[in-house]
Amino acid sequence: MAYASLLSLKHLLEHTLDHDYQYLILDEKQQIESLLQKLSFLQDFLDDSPQKSSETIDCLESQIRDAAYEAEDIIESHITDRVHEEIASKRDDSFTPFCHKLDEVIEEIDSIKKMVEKIKDDDDVQDLQTRTKPSQPASSGKSSMVGLDDDIMEIKVRLTRGSSSIETLSVVGMGGIGKTTLTRKVYDDEKIVQYFDNRAWVTVSQNYSARELLLGLLDSMKKLTDEVREKSFEELADYLYKNLKGRRYLMVLDDVWDTKVWDNVKRLFPNDNNGSRIMMTTRLENVAGYDNSCSPHHMRFLTEGESWNLFCEIVFGKDGCPTELKQIGKKIVQNCQGLPLAIVVIAGLLSKATKTQHYWTYVGENLSSVIASNDDNCYKIISLSYKHLPHHLKGCFLYIGIFPEDYNISVSKLVKLWVAERLLKPVISKSLEDVAREYLFELVHRNLILVRVKSSIGKIKSCSIHDLLRDFCVREAQRQKFFNVNNMGLCGISEGTKVRRLSIHSHRKLDLDNCLQNMRLRSVLNFDWEHYHQSDKLINSRLLSVFDTYETSINKFPVNLRYFAGKFHFTRLLPESLLYLLRNLQTLICGNEVLEISEIWEMRQLRHVNLWGLVLPDPPSAETEGENSIIVLDNLQTLCNVVNFRCTEEVLQRIPNLKKLGISFDDGDVLDSGYYCLNNLARLLKLESLGLFELLPSFLKIITFPISLKKLSFSFCYLSWEDMTIVGSLPNLQVLKLLWSSFVGLEWKPNEGEFLQLKYLLLRQINLENWIANRIHFPILKRLVIERCENLKEIPCGIGEIPTLESIEVSDCRDSVVTSAKQIQEEQKSLGYDDFQVRIVNRS
Incomplete structure (x- = not known):
């Protein structure tokens, strides 16, 4: 993980020079500036080096990784000490320098640099590798393929x-x-x-x-x-x-x-x-x-039937599967997830082994590790895709293995984690989140990541990875000292292991005290919800930067924390002593019902804040701070869900790059008075997503929507359908979600010329009875979702005339609504749109 460690160290060095310079002495600043130049040289070398590794390149990468880790540890450890000294009011005019420790690392990096220069002087770095010649196909005997x-x-x-x-x-x-x-x-x-x-x-x-x-x-x-x-x-x-x-x-x-x-x-x-x-x-x-x-x-994955037939053909030939093995056999096949390679390998193993329930049960419970340990060729086939990745994608790909098997990975969460872990190579004029999504898109196009769910406008919402690929990621990550997984067996953590990232899938066999003594621990992701409280001990790891858990009772944060997701036992106000330590926090995801962050306007690194209820204090005025000292949260993109959000000029000028906002109000009288300045929302020129919850109907008279809005949702607003023209006039609106009595009234008849860009429409628990609409009202609609609209009589037949319509989903509605959806489907098929889909779900 040389490249990923270089990226992380570069992020740290640049951040230290830009934001923590007051904790450095002159010699340390000069060292860091010099180190940055050397890292750029090594990064360029890795960018240009061949993708298939040689023994020489592998050795160099290990040295680069270890040196980068050591430099990161030295700098972050000393900066942490100096911040704590300041908090304890023990800081004097002198620091204990770390120049001599950093000198040793710089000498090591200089030595590596000389080796790199020698390699670059060779005629061709490719000479370091064994050239693979094109080969002929294997014997044309019977192939192991069933189905397709x-x-x-x-x-x-x-x-x-x-x-x-x-x-x-x-x-x-x-x-x-x-x-x-x-x-x-x-x-x-x-x-x-x-x-x-x-x-x-x-x-x-x-x-x-x-x-x-x-x-x-x-x-x-x-x-x-x-x-x-x-x-x-x-x-x-x-x-x-x-x-x-x-x-x-x-x-x-x-x-x-x-x-x-x-x-x-x-x-x-x-x-x-x-x-x-x-x-x-x-x-x-x-x-x-x-x-x-x-x-x-x-290529598609095999169906369960095709997988079972292939498995049985290899294991039993013409004989059928014995009754006592059929249930566990089908479980084994199911765990192969339709990948022929996995089925062929495990079936070949079982065809030669004793056919007992005990052994087959063991194989079923340890499928990936059994395959990896019994078939080197399988591992080589999987590893080829990894070796061919550009260096900047390798760390991000391996990181997918930190999630449990069959985990439905939220792309939003994954992107935030990649950013917090400093795995991304910055690109001018692009946010790190945009870079992360480009990385994900490339991994999908390399058939390494599977798309599970797409968003309402076609973006990847969740993804997953095949178990064989995940097993490779876990093993390779441990080999390269990138992360460790604790799950009772596979890749458990041995005593003395220097763990930088820890993914907890089970607390059994996990020595938390040993982890606490490990000063290198940077990330803890706890997926063992039943024993979530045990991981609280790990928050005491002084250099921790990522902490993801279900619930926590912690009352302090590490200085370096950049990502926190969980729920606090205390509910109303975070202690100021805790908040001061959030100076590096980028992402805060919290399940508390109401949480006040009193010093949010001092948290310069914030990128995403997502709470059940967030109370924001007014920021210090320009007169108090001075025009030149106003802190602008340039990186802040997400702010959800804010209670009684005051959209004053002083607030909005501090969050100019906000993309996603969720707000609610619990004081209708004050809302009507204009106290919350909702007309100023139009000043958020980059706002793309807005969620409005529990607002009085009169708020539409005082709000001004930004024209940049692409996604808008309403809940419990009790608006009149006549007011919908304000929403329909938004020029860039692509997604509209009307939830839980957001609009009231028995009839909705949109106006022509509105919703010109709308692609996705969701109606959930709306008391609408008659909906009068056709293709001129939603000219490019793609997806229509109707859930628990018990009074709605039918979907307008004119909706079926929309040429771009791809699907209708109906859940828990009248039979007449289902009938109208099916009629639209028949109409679409008669027009040649065979891919049009209707999905009917009844949960009640």
Whole structure:
């Protein structure tokens, strides 16, 4: 984790120079500035170094990581001591310097730098690696594949029909999902063999040679002789071209990792308009979509039935599964999550082992570790995707393993954690949150992360990772001293282990006192909700920066805390002594009903505050602080849910970059008086999401919405449907959620020319009876969700005329509403929109 440790240290050094300079002496400032330059050099080297590691590079990365960790420990430890001295009013004019300790680390980094310079002076860093040559496909014996018959047929049709011009068909999916096996099935199919005059297969892999690729294709075509092997690249290219000219051919490039492969070989394939085809298999979406002549074929996971059939075919052959093993066998298969690689590996193991309930139960409970410890090839297949990642993505990918198996990971939470853990490489003009989402998007497109749920406007809302990949992340993270997981068995924490990040899945076998003695502990994520209180001890780790738990009784925070999520036992007011230590806090997520943060305007690093009820004090006036000393919370993007929020100019000028706001009011008389200055909301020029809760109907007369709003939700506001025109006129509104009596009245008839950008509409527990609308009222609506609207008679049939409509979801409504939804579905199908979906849920 050299790159991630460098990023974290760079963030720390820059923060120290910008915000903690008062705790440094002159020599320390100069050391930190010098260290920053050296880190930039090492970071550039890693950016440019090959993705596939060599022994030399691995050794260098370990040294870089350890040196960066040591520098981080020295600086944060001494700054922490000096802050505590100031709190205790014990600070004098002198500090105990840490220059000499930092000197030792700088000497180590200088030594590493010299080694890097020596490597860079070599002709090519690639010489450090063993080059992998393209290879031929394995023997064309019977492949272990059950199911996917429809996929095979679809690919065969796409290869033999359609355009006569040459086309490229990519098969894309995660490692181990069966891309090569499926493609091989098609390649060896009797009809495909008869249809194409020439076929050739070459495995490209990560580090390929264009010349070796040509030799591989010619060898597959039985055109490679000793004389041909001696030809130059251009002669080989010409020879291949002539052998394909005038013939209908199928060329397969298996395991492609780079778009440059296609750039290098596309000119070698003649286009004689005779239906020739190129197939590529890849794990990367950008490679699959590089040639737009043909849409990629995305591999899917096997269904439970297909998985079970594949498992039984390998374990039992023609014999059926014994009755006593069927239940646990199906549990094992279910845990493979439809990944053919996992099924084939575990089935192969069980086919050779004693077929007893006891052993199969053990395998089912320890599936990932059993696979990893019994099949090196499986681990290599999984690790290839990791090794091919750019350095800036490796830390973020491994971090996914910190969550438990099958965990539905909130993207919002993951992004905040990545930011707090200092894993992101800053990009000019982009927030760290935007950078994080780009990283996530890239991991999804590399088929390493699975999308679970999308938001109302199509963004990724939650994600997950296959258990085999997660197991790799946990093992690799522990090997690289990145994080440790405590879950009773796998990767438990041994005594003396220097843990920097700790994920607790079970408190059994966890020595908390040993963890407390470990001064390197930076992050604690507690997923053991039943014993959440035990992790409170770990808040005493003096350098802790991330603490995520269910509930806590702590009464102090570490100085370095950047992320806190949990619920306090005290409910109204955080002690000022506690708040002073929140100077580095970026994210505060708290489940308390009402919480007052008296010194929030002093917390310069805040990015996200999300509470059940937040009471904000008025900020100090400019007259009190002085115009030049007003603290602006530039990083603050989320502020939810604020009670009685006063939108004065003094408040809004301190939160200019706010993107998400949730507010409620419990004093209607004061609200009507204009005391809360809701007309000033329009000054929040970057506000995209606004939640309004428990407001009196009259508030619409005094509020001015920012035109930047994309998402708006109402709850318990009791507004009239006639007031909806104010909402409908918002020019950029994409999501509208009307919840729990937010609007009252029996009829809603929108006006034409409103809701021009609305894509998502949710009605939940609204007493509406008659809804009169059609395509002109919601011209680009995509999703309509109606929940527990017991009085609504039907969905307007005109909604079915909206050309962009993708789905309708109905939950706990009248039968007539369900009937109207199904009628719209039939209408959509009659118009050729077969992908249109209607989902009916009845919870009552």
